[in-house]
Amino acid sequence: MDKNDLKSIWRDAHYNKSDSHFSKESLEKTMALKHSRVISKSLLDIKIKVLLYTLIFLIYVGLMIYAFVYLRLNLSVNSLVPLVLAGIFLLISATTEFVRLLVLTKTADNLSLKDSSLVFCKKLKRIKTTDFIIYLVIFYLSAILIIFNYLADIGGVKNLSWYNEIVPVPLLGILILMLLSVPWFIKYLNNRRYKKLFSDLNESVHQLSDQ
Amino acid sequence: MEKEFIELINSHQGILHKICNVYFLRDPYKEDYYQEMLIRLWKSYPGFKNQSAFSTWLYRVALNTAIDIIRKQSILPKHTGLSITEYNIAEHKSNIESENKDKLYLAINLLSDIEKAIIILYLEEFNYREIAEITGISENYTGVKINRIKTQLIKILNHG
Numbered sequence A: 001m002d003k004n005d006l007k008s009i010w011r012d013a014h015y016n017k018s019d020s021h022f023s024k025e026s027l028e029k030t031m032a033l034k035h036s037r038v039i040s041k042s043l044l045d046i047k048i049k050v051l052l053y054t055l056i057f058l059i060y061v062g063l064m065i066y067a068f069v070y071l072r073l074n075l076s077v078n079s080l081v082p083l084v085l086a087g088i089f090l091l092i093s094a095t096t097e098f099v100r101l102l103v104l105t106k107t108a109d110n111l112s113l114k115d116s117s118l119v120f121c122k123k124l125k126r127i128k129t130t131d132f133i134i135y136l137v138i139f140y141l142s143a144i145l146i147i148f149n150y151l152a153d154i155g156g157v158k159n160l161s162w163y164n165e166i167v168p169v170p171l172l173g174i175l176i177l178m179l180l181s182v183p184w185f186i187k188y189l190n191n192r193r194y195k196k197l198f199s200d201l202n203e204s205v206h207q208l209s210d211q
Numbered sequence B: 001m002e003k004e005f006i007e008l009i010n011s012h013q014g015i016l017h018k019i020c021n022v023y024f025l026r027d028p029y030k031e032d033y034y035q036e037m038l039i040r041l042w043k044s045y046p047g048f049k050n051q052s053a054f055s056t057w058l059y060r061v062a063l064n065t066a067i068d069i070i071r072k073q074s075i076l077p078k079h080t081g082l083s084i085t086e087y088n089i090a091e092h093k094s095n096i097e098s099e100n101k102d103k104l105y106l107a108i109n110l111l112s113d114i115e116k117a118i119i120i121l122y123l124e125e126f127n128y129r130e131i132a133e134i135t136g137i138s139e140n141y142t143g144v145k146i147n148r149i150k151t152q153l154i155k156i157l158n159h160g
Helices: A003-014 A024-031 A037-070 A077-105 A113-153 A162-166 A170-193 A195-207 B002-011 B013-023 B030-047 B054-075 B099-109 B113-123 B128-135 B139-159
Strands: none
Touching: A003 B099, A003 B113, A003 B139, A024 B002, A024 B030, A037 A077, A037 B030, A077 A113, A077 A170, A077 B054, A113 A170, A113 A195, A113 B054, A113 B128, A170 A195, A195 B054, A195 B113, B002 B013, B002 B030, B013 B030, B013 B054, B013 B099, B013 B113, B030 B054, B054 B113, B054 B128, B099 B113, B099 B139, B113 B128, B113 B139, B128 B139
């Protein structure tokens, strides 16, 4: 077999083969859909997760506001840590699934294969960067707020001493460190999650480049 | 616009079947992906400005969709048991009858997603300018690329 046979095999294989046709009704039905069955099912699963995590997170925030603002509950730092961690977990779960939904629904079908890959790659990078910046702002602000509150509780920086204030509350230190590291941890997770997608996109662009 | 689209799709359905056979040869969700291609073609149709032939535009969108579906598999939750579509699509039997055709499809299946796109366009008698327009490769490089893919295909076909 040589190179010239390829076209004739292809032609013979498809010659006079009439593929089944859509009826007008089934085409109209299909056109009214947002996605095919299997893709809709996958997207629905993700949407349910986003809704569920967001709902639980909002209930959690509501309860925290009720407890600390309305009832003026005063908990020790050690008791606050698990509550904050639960909030972080819910927030991360909701946003991670939301970002996945965003990535899955982004398309650029009308462009050439190369431009489509480039545009999608750019969109993916933008989504990842925005996600990271949002986490950075939320968690660094939270850490700063906790430190300020703590300092206010003990009467200012001048009262801060290693043996009396810092050593007794190791959990506070751990919490601050965790808050500061969350955005970087999420960045690492996103890089891992979208690694294959990025490498496929880069591979496509590389193959479509003049080399 | 809807009527016009339906007529155009009905006269070009073979293209979608070929793309589906190349990209989702043994995939249990082949019919779902065929349908997804149709849906995305319809969504993209307002962007078709008659600057190129309808078949050129159709290949561009359908190939983008097929490649996009494959790329996003890595972040999609997996589902099983959904291979039978509910929709009223006339069943299209696998038309891989001849041994040569079977071999050719299997060989094409071993190529990368981009190489598959280029070789389909070549086998469908598109000229270099049109292939360049659909893929985004420069016209000069298209010939080189096609030649490399053909050599690769022949190697697979002759040596298994």
